[in-house]
Amino acid sequence: MQIPIFTVDAFTSRPFSGNPAAVCLIENDLDEDLHQKIAMEMNLSETAFIRKLRPGDDFTKSYCFGLRWFTPANEVPLCGHATLAAAAVLFHIQKNTNSVLTFVTRSGELKARQAEDHIVLDLPLYLTYPQVSQNAICESTALGDKIVQDLRYSPDTKKLLVRLSDAYERCLI
Numbered sequence: 692m693q694i695p696i697f698t699v700d701a702f703t704s705r706p707f708s709g710n711p712a713a714v715c716l717i718e719n720d721l722d723e724d725l726h727q728k729i730a731m732e733m734n735l736s737e738t739a740f741i742r743k744l745r746p747g748d749d750f751t752k753s754y755c756f757g758l759r760w761f762t763p764a765n766e767v768p769l770c771g772h773a774t775l776a777a778a779a780v781l782f783h784i785q786k787n788t789n790s791v792l793t794f795v796t797r798s799g800e801l802k803a804r805q806a807e808d809h810i811v812l813d814l815p816l817y818l819t820y821p822q823v824s825q826n827a828i829c830e831s832t833a834l835g836d837k838i839v840q841d842l843r844y845s846p847d848t849k850k851l852l853v854r855l856s857d858a859y860e861r862c863l864i
Contacts, residue, residue, distance in 0.1 A: 694716070697715075698711055701775045702775070712738065712775075713735050717757075739773040742756060750785040754793060756792065756795070758794035758801070768798050769796065777803075782810065799815050818847065823842075838859075839855060839856070840857065
């Protein structure tokens with residue numbers, strides 16, 4: 692069995708920059724452990740697996756595909772940059788003729804559409820709820836002397852969102 696695999700640098704138009712993800716085009720279902728083995732071999736933060744949903748589907752003409760993401764260690768429920776990479780492979784390499792693609796994922800249906808020379812993603816919106824910091828020691832260990840502007844929690848994703856003060860500027864390392 693041959694599996695086409697692409698390495699895509701998301702969020703950039705230059706090679707060797709941006710955020711890389713591997714993208715695999717899957718004709719038929721794979722053994723569960725093979726997804727993980729391929730992701731381990733690719734050794735990128737995420738490997739996206741695009742799967743045809745029906746036997747007659749075509750990577751160049753169909754508009755709806757299954758999509759899963761694996762890190763080298765495990766499957767993850769959602770990955771934005773690997774979704775962008777998956778859409779780029781379908782739109783730019785496979786020359787998919789649809790203006791909008793739908794990905795069926797563990798996080799629900801995700802949409803990708805072409806907008807001029809960009810790809811726009813519609814990702815799920817999860818509600819978050821304000822949190823009162825209850826553990827200053829844990830916060831100071833994780834963030835050092837950073838000022839926390841907002842702390843929110845999403846029960847859907849079981850993730851804590853920490854917004855630092857707007858006074859901080861981004862820096863690239």
